[in-house]
Every structure is written in C-alpha cells, then in structure tokens.
Amino acid sequence: MELILENIAKHVQLTPQEQLHFLSKTTLEHHKAKSVILNAGQISTKSYFVNSGILRSFTINDNIVEHVLSFSCAGWWISDMYSYFTQKPGNLFIEVLEDAEVVVLSKENQEQLYHDIPKLERFFRILTENSLVANQERLMDNLSLSAEERFEKFCIKYPNLILKVPQKQIASFIGVTPEFFSKMKSKLLKNSSQSI
Amino acid sequence: MELILENIAKHVQLTPQEQLHFLSKTTLEHHKAKSVILNAGQISTKSYFVNSGILRSFTINDNIVEHVLSFSCAGWWISDMYSYFTQKPGNLFIEVLEDAEVVVLSKENQEQLYHDIPKLERFFRILTENSLVANQERLMDNLSLSAEERFEKFCIKYPNLILKVPQKQIASFIGVTPEFFSKMKSKLLKNSSQSI
DNA sequence: AAAATCACTTAATCTAGATTAAGAAATGGT
C-alpha cells in the first residue's frame, strides 16, 4: 500500500474512492542526489512527501554560510512552508541528498482536495500541529542545551541519518561549525572508548 | 464586535448562528498579573485567546533557569501546544504578566466545534501554519543571527512589549543572559547617542 | 516605614564555540 495513504490513515479515515481521488491529485517524481528542486527566491508551488531517499531544506546567509532547517526521509513531508502557504518568494533551498522518489502535491491541488474531501483539512491540521510542537522543542533545545546535548538528541531522533548525511550538514542542523563538530565528535569517541 | 470573531473572520466566514455557537463553547476568564494559569507537569486542557493583557509561556531548566517560549497579547492565542494536542503532561508554565481577559476554549469543546462547524478545522489549520512559519523563522534566526540582531528583530516585531515586559524576560526570549542583555543595551544606547 | 525581595547594572574573569589555516582523506568526474 502507498506509504502516503498509510500516513493519512493514521489520522483520518478515507474511503477507497477518496483515496483514489487523493492520489489522482498527486504526481510522482524521481530526483537524483544533488539536484536542487527548490531555489531561494522562488515561489514554492509544491509540497513533497518522501517515499524514499533523503532531502534537506536550508538557507544561505550572505551568500556564504548554509543553515540546515530540516532533513526529510521516507514518510516525511518537505517544503518551504512560508513560501508554500503565502505564495511569496521564500528563502529556502530544497536539495536531494540521496536519490529520492517523492509524491508531489501542488498548492492548487491541495486547495482542491480541501474542497473535495474536507477531512483532509483535519489531516493537514494535525500534521502541522505535530511539526509545530517538534519545532518548538528544537527551539527550546537550542536555547537551553549545549552543542553536545543537542547532538545526543539528534542521534536519538534521527539514528538513520548519522551515517548517511554529510557531517557538516548535521553540524549545521544542530547549530555549530563543522570544525567544532569534528572536535566534539572525537572527544566523545575518546571518552566512550575510555569507559570500556 | 468580539475580537476573536474578527480574528476568525480573517480566514473563514461563519454565519451569525455559527458565531453564536462558537462563542457558546467558550468562556471568559479574568486573571491578575503574576497568576500562573498552567504549571509544568500538568495536562493542558485549555487554549487561551487573549482579549487584553499580556501572558507568557516558559520552561524551567533544572529548577533554575527560565526560558521564555512566547509572549501573547491581545489577538494572540497561547497554550502548551504539546500538552494540549497530545493530552500528556507538558513542561510549560503559562503566567500572566499584565492583568488579562482571555477567551477559554477547552480541548473537548474544540473537538466538538470541529464536528459542528467543519470550517473551523480550516481556521485552526491556518493558525497553526502561521505559527509554524513564525517558529521556523525564529529558529533560523537563533542559528544565524547575533544577539544584537535578534534583539533588533524583536523590537521590530513586538514594539509594544519592550517597555511592558521585564527586561530579563526579553533577554530569555532572544536567548541571552540578563547581564549580557543589559551590557548590550547600554552599548546600543551609547552608539545611538553618538550618531546624533 | 522598615525589611525583604526583585530587577537592573557594572565589571572582572572565564569558556564554549567561532575563526583561520593547513593538511589528510574521501569522493567524483573524465
């Protein structure tokens, strides 16, 4: 069964017809690693649900420093929410890190679906609520935890990403420089080998 | 007209009957400054819309350090979203900073309203989307801006709070110690008087 | 109105993490 339908079924019950209608409003896309599927400055007209692969969203400050906002792998959504919701140019890039298959939902079709299947309002409301709560926790973590503690939390929350995503991007996600991250990592490895 | 109805009207159109039904599911509460209307460890069963006054939500780390998550004044909602959505004990306190009148919506009644007036799913979805976008921006600001830049943004975004809210709480909100905030402020004042 | 508590300031010292720089290791393209 389609991963995205399983996902919806966790929060609202669609009839088989509704499921088909939902799918008819989406398209499948395949993207190679390193392709950038959204650029800063563009209006984001699409929202992506990841079937397989890994993507990330990030900004670039003063044309130099990247800041990773999110990673998404199978079962997660990714988009520039600001731009997608407001239909104004955003400042996020979305890049494929590992060859990916994504379900694409256009803004237009999403609005159409809200009209055709009002239950989907509920589904996307709950989805957004969950994102908001996760985001608030991350914000508070950034205000109250040390880099080491944030890294520990990252390892617990995204165990599968640790080996798949370039280390400098994990550094950026938790809010430290790649150099400091490397230093911190080797310190952690030293400590854990001591304790054996 | 009720502030909360104006607020809803910005996103969805309710009939006069629906408006009355909505209001019938809410209650009004008045709270004095300094009262704590939600404690960490409790399950949050209510969501508050502020008619007047100021409130804040915050956590306390290791029983010592406070971290302000949000301020809310007239026209804003406030709650421990994690606890309210999941109905598990949260770790936020909600405190009244300035005598407040709030519209109270219980979790129960909110679910009832989703059933009675499905349009409200849409309203709360949009509300949550807007919070999420604002929260993501704040997160990225914390990762990429200096304390001074974050303070400038705060002044632009919440000009009315600067004089009303204790300075140490603004410090906490932007993520610095009260001591550093004080130092930064006097530096900014010195610089701006030089430039006259 | 005194006493106690709280909010803010100032200044000295300290440190987590940034910056700079250079080399080593991995990855990728032809």
Added chain:
DNA sequence: ACCATTTCTTAATCTAGATTAAGTGATTTT
C-alpha cells in the same frame, strides 16, 4: 587511474556571550 573537488581533521588563536560577584534602585510585604 588521475586530477579536482569536497569533506573531514587538527591545532592555534580569538571572541561573543556566560558566569560570578557586588552594588543600586525599585517594588512588595508586613
């Protein structure tokens, strides 16, 4: 297989902001 680019590491130096501590003024409590 080779060269180029990117990623990671290490180490020295630097700094934004934390910590500690002491003092001042404002507010609240009794």
